[in-house]
Amino acid sequence: MNLLAELLASDDALLPARLPGGAQVERLAAAVWQITPPTAAAGRALIVSAGIHGDETAPVEVLCGLVSALCSGALVPRVPLLLVFGNLQALRAARRYLDDDLNRLFGSACVSSSREAPRAAALAAAVDAFCAQHAGPLHLDLHSAIRDSRYACFAIAPRKDSGPLGGAPQALLAACGIEAVLLTGAAAPTFSARSARLHGCEAYTFELGRVRRLGDGVAGEFAAAERVLRALIAAEPMPVPVAQLRVFRVSRELIKHSDAFRLTLPADAANFTGFDPGAMIAEDGPLQWHAEAGELIVFPNPAVKPGLRAGLMVVADPASDV
Ligand SMILES: [Zn+2]
Structure with a gap:
């Protein structure tokens, strides 16, 4: 199966209803799948999203790689998963967005008649349905940066509380190769902030590497994050830190x-x-x-x-x- 080609062709890409190892697959919206392992979860439920900006293709390729590994049985999920491909129309057009930045449509009072608006509503509904079944998942929203950064890989951490970032989140970020994390409030109209605000998720927007064309390959910036995603999905021990993390506040x-x-x-x-x-x-x-x-x-x-x-x-x- 070439999932990427299917996603680029239509909204109807399908995964098998059952994965090797017995996990059930349910399609919650176009290119949004909930995966439920057959036995009780061995770790925290996980939301992974990519392609919220249609020109940020390396994260989309990473997520396609994870889906392929799940479908082949090379990766067996031991925690509930919600896998989200974001702005499909923009991805097909190789543009950041068509009418409205999708990552600004997750606020509490966002009203828009853009082509992105129904997609924002569908993604929000899928997250709500997933969180109703699995309390407090981790949400990693994968992006690639559109400008240079003193820290090549960094994260935004929208949070409802203003306390220090604990040791476990810091270990997670450092294992992903994140060099800097910016703690912010959860009021922003972004996808990850919505998960933090409404569902109390530990949620991050990851800015990894640089925007590149589809098919130009997944650069090394994503290798560490991909290792962590595989460990989280398989409920295996967290890989060791590969970056020195710095924590910033606004x-x-x-x-x-x-x-x-x-x-x-x-x-x-x-x-x-x-x-x-x-x-x-x-x-x-x-x-x-x-x-x-x-x-x-x-x-x-x-x-x-x-x-x-x-x-x-x-x-x-x-x-x-x-
Ligand atoms: Zn982005």
């Missing part, structure tokens, strides 16, 4: 007030770029923002509409040191 948001807004760094500046203390970060008419000691910028984007966030300032989180 210190403030840069809100663009007017079209006069400009950043002092180029629009394509790398994520986690630092500043000298006191250096000007941005200005907007008479307003100026100056860097505090240790502040770095993530997701700089001066092109947003006035009123929206043009960048996120972050600082290391000393409370999460282990």
Whole structure:
């Protein structure tokens, strides 16, 4: 079976109803499958999503590889799984999205008439159905980055509580090759934040490697994460850390007030770029923002509409040191 080719061809890709080893497969929506092992779970249920952005194809290839291994019996699931291929229309068009960024449609009050809107609703319903059966799953939403980053592999961790990140989550991230994690609140309209907000999931958006064309292969950035996914699915011990993890928190948001807004760094500046203390970060008419000691910028984007966030300032989180 060439799942990737089937996903690119139509919404009707099918998996066998039963996998080697006896796990049951249920299709909850187009390219969304729930897999239930025959015996009681040996570990935490797991949601893996990829392709929420249609041009981020390496994670889609990773997830296709996992599905192939499950179908051949090379990988036998011992925990309940929800496997999600995100924006199928955008994937076929090799675009990030068609009308609306799918990863901005999971807010509490998102109303949209875009082609992405029904897909967001279908994915949300599948997660709700899965979480109704399996409390508190881990949700890993796999992306690849669209800009350079000082840390090639990093994660966003939307969380309802503001405490330090514990040792087990840190071990998980370091085993995936994640070099930096940014702790945020769970109010964001992203897929992973919705799982944290509504279902109390430990949830992450992974930014691994760089966007590349479909078929250009899965780069090494994903090898560590793929090893961890296989271990989680088979309820095997967590692989050893392959990265030194740094934990960051948001210190403030840069809100663009007017079209006069400009950043002092180029629009394509790398994520986690630092500043000298006191250096000007941005200005907007008479307003100026100056860097505090240790502040770095993530997701700089001066092109947003006035009123929206043009960048996120972050600082290391000393409370999460282990
Ligand atoms: Zn993405």
